[in-house]
Each structure stands twice: as C-alpha cells, then as structure tokens.
Amino acid sequence: MPIANAIAETNFQLPGQTAFYRGKVRDVYTVGGRLIMVASDRISAFDHVLPRAIPYKGQVLNQIAAHFLRASADIVPNWLEATPDPNVAIGHACEPFKVEMVIRGYLAGHAWREYKAGKRAICGVPMPEGLKENDPFPQPIITPATKAEEGHDEDISREDILAQGIVNEAHYVQLEKYTRALFELGTAMAARQGLILVDTKYEFGLKAGEIFLIDEIHTPDSSRYFYAEGYEERQQRGERQKQLSKEFVREWLMANGFQGLEGQTMPDMPDAFVEEVSERYIELFEHITGQPFERADTSAIARRIEGNVMSYLAQG
Known part of the structure; x- marks a missing residue:
C-alpha cells in the first residue's frame, strides 16, 4: 500500500493576509486580528526539521491541541476560535x-x-x-x-x-x-x-x-x-x-548518529520508518484523547486545507 500523502509546507495567498511566519512545524498566516495556523506534517527533533514529512502528524497535533484548549477554556481564555480543517486552527492574534x-x-x-x-x-x-x-x-x-x-x-x-x-x-x-x-x-x-x-x-x-x-x-x-x-x-x-512522546524519533536519530551537533549529518528516513512514526502519532492521539482517529482525505491535502480556510474566512 503506498504511503499516504503528507504536507511539508503551504504557500497560500489569503485575502487580507498581512504576515506569514514558518515555524518548525506550523505555517502561520495573519489576516486582520486573526492567526491562521496550519499544522504541517513536518517533524523536528534536536531543533532541526527532519527531511521528510510524516503523514497525519499535523492533523494529530492540531486536533489534540484543540481538544485540550476546549477542555481548559474555563481556566484561562485561549486564542482558539475554530478548526475549519483537520490541520488548521484559527484564532486571536496575541502579543x-x-x-x-x-x-x-x-x-x-x-x-x-x-x-x-x-x-x-x-x-x-x-x-x-x-x-x-x-x-x-x-x-x-x-x-x-x-x-x-x-x-x-x-x-x-x-x-x-x-x-x-x-x-x-x-x-x-x-x-x-x-x-x-x-x-x-x-x-x-x-x-x-x-x-x-x-x-x-x-x-x-x-x-x-x-x-x-x-x-x-x-x-x-x-x-x-x-x-x-x-x-x-x-x-x-x-x-x-x-x-x-516523540522520544522514539530522537532515539532513532541518535542510533543513526545524529543529535543536532555541528558536523553531524541528518540520516535518511526510509519509508518504513516514516510509516512507523505516522502510526505512532495516530496511536498517541487515540491514547491521549480517548477518541478514535479519523484519517482525513490526503489525496489533495494542500487544496483541501486552502479551500476550508477560504470558506471560513468568507463567512466573515
């Protein structure tokens, strides 16, 4: 079975967009007083982004974060307004x-x-x-x-x-x-x-x-x-x-001679390891939230994300 598609980065031009920032994992667009955070499938360890994206990882992180932000909203106000796509969170821009x-x-x-x-x-x-x-x-x-x-x-x-x-x-x-x-x-x-x-x-x-x-x-x-x-x-x-946790990724990197130190070369990630990491992240989601994970359609993942964001923004 072929490995599922993953999204390593986005390059949208959203209506009213005033800023863009690419973090280790998230692509963050500013539109008015809102942040649109796209959780990519990039994975980082030892402060380095690894060469291959991990299918469903962005969806896992985005949905776990939304789960806990909603559960904690009575303790402290949080930035989250909506999750119009499995990989996207939209909310207040804060300093x-x-x-x-x-x-x-x-x-x-x-x-x-x-x-x-x-x-x-x-x-x-x-x-x-x-x-x-x-x-x-x-x-x-x-x-x-x-x-x-x-x-x-x-x-x-x-x-x-x-x-x-x-x-x-x-x-x-x-x-x-x-x-x-x-x-x-x-x-x-x-x-x-x-x-x-x-x-x-x-x-x-x-x-x-x-x-x-x-x-x-x-x-x-x-x-x-x-x-x-x-x-x-x-x-x-x-x-x-x-x-x-993602400690198993760090352990694999260390076993392959990489700890983010100068002079070290990032090892290649074979398909089997990428799939293993993907399955581990899905297991993490289900174990942490107690909910089954529903794999989003990744056949045209960038188009799906952009379409859902644009539809949400069009609502005002």
Whole structure:
C-alpha cells in the first residue's frame, strides 16, 4: 500500500493576509486580528526539521491541541476560535510573552540531565537530593525558558525574568497560576487515560491587556507522557519508563548518529520508518484523547486545507 500523502509546507495567498511566519512545524498566516495556523506534517527533533514529512502528524497535533484548549477554556481564555480543517486552527492574534512556561512533575529529560551532571537547581528552583531518573518531584516545579528565534531555548530563572523586565511581576504571577492550574487539569485528564503527564510547556500572550493561552497544549510535541501501568515497578527495578512522546524519533536519530551537533549529518528516513512514526502519532492521539482517529482525505491535502480556510474566512 503506498504511503499516504503528507504536507511539508503551504504557500497560500489569503485575502487580507498581512504576515506569514514558518515555524518548525506550523505555517502561520495573519489576516486582520486573526492567526491562521496550519499544522504541517513536518517533524523536528534536536531543533532541526527532519527531511521528510510524516503523514497525519499535523492533523494529530492540531486536533489534540484543540481538544485540550476546549477542555481548559474555563481556566484561562485561549486564542482558539475554530478548526475549519483537520490541520488548521484559527484564532486571536496575541502579543506573545517571550518566555515559555515549562512545568515538570517528574525528574526526566533536560532536568534529569542537569541533575545527573551534579546540579541541584534548575532555573533557580532547588531539586531535592536522592532522586532517581523519572522520580516524581515533591510538587511540580516551574522551569521557564526564553523563546529563541533560532536554535535552542535557554533556561531562565523567575528572578532573571523579572530583573530583565521580560515579563512584569503581576503578569508573571498570573502566568505561574495558570501554568499550575493547566498542569493539574492535564494531569487529571492523562490519568483518566492511564497516562502520567510528566512535563509540558505553555505559551501565553496578551490581547487588549488580557492574558491568553496560545499555541498548542498537551500534545506529544510539547509534552512527555509515561504509561501509568507498571510505572512504580519500573522505577523500583531501575528500568526505563514506557513513554508516549516523540522520544522514539530522537532515539532513532541518535542510533543513526545524529543529535543536532555541528558536523553531524541528518540520516535518511526510509519509508518504513516514516510509516512507523505516522502510526505512532495516530496511536498517541487515540491514547491521549480517548477518541478514535479519523484519517482525513490526503489525496489533495494542500487544496483541501486552502479551500476550508477560504470558506471560513468568507463567512466573515
């Protein structure tokens, strides 16, 4: 069976379009006071976009994000207005805060690498002695990062954010409150699906002086999940945790000699691996949301997306 079509990029000219931005994964069009975010099938790891797009990945991310944005709308207002196409989200254009609010419930990923290197604080937040990889923190910790235009985001402390005037104190206090409340909701929703929300990040912006939640939330691109079943036993035996995230893509790249470092060559992605990644993303959708995934028609994917966006904009 031939591999399904994927969309690596879009190049629309929308009526009233005033700006266009291509991120690692999303193509973002500005029309009036709205953002039109097209979730492409690009996939990134180690801050590099991989050479091949993954069928249905954009649809998976867009629909997971919409699922959680709708579920959290009573906690914090968010940017989302509509999803006129499986790969598209349309909503309010906000002025983004130049920090990402990273929150960690467990000692994993970047926090574990810092801990293993002997550090007992991250972003100015102390980490207790005697923890093993993937152990829970006594309570979730917020470890912000500055948003880099290119390359790696950088850890930053609350104190430095305030001292540098990146966010004012009143706003920052509110961002922390929202971050904790969203993480609590995400943790509860994950638990109902037999999952543990390990860590995630949120982005916020301002519109008319009000804080809005922007971008995606609780997707496998922005979050790490463990399977709850067997978690305790694996911890006791010192085994690796079963993850529901794109970590398997990073592991494949590392096994093929790529970690995004200078001088390293991105490996070719064979069809079989592209299909495996696609199926894993669909599995992620179904496991995270508890809903069956309906594969959109990809026979003329760019035309489908453009047509649905134009129809929505024509409604005013």
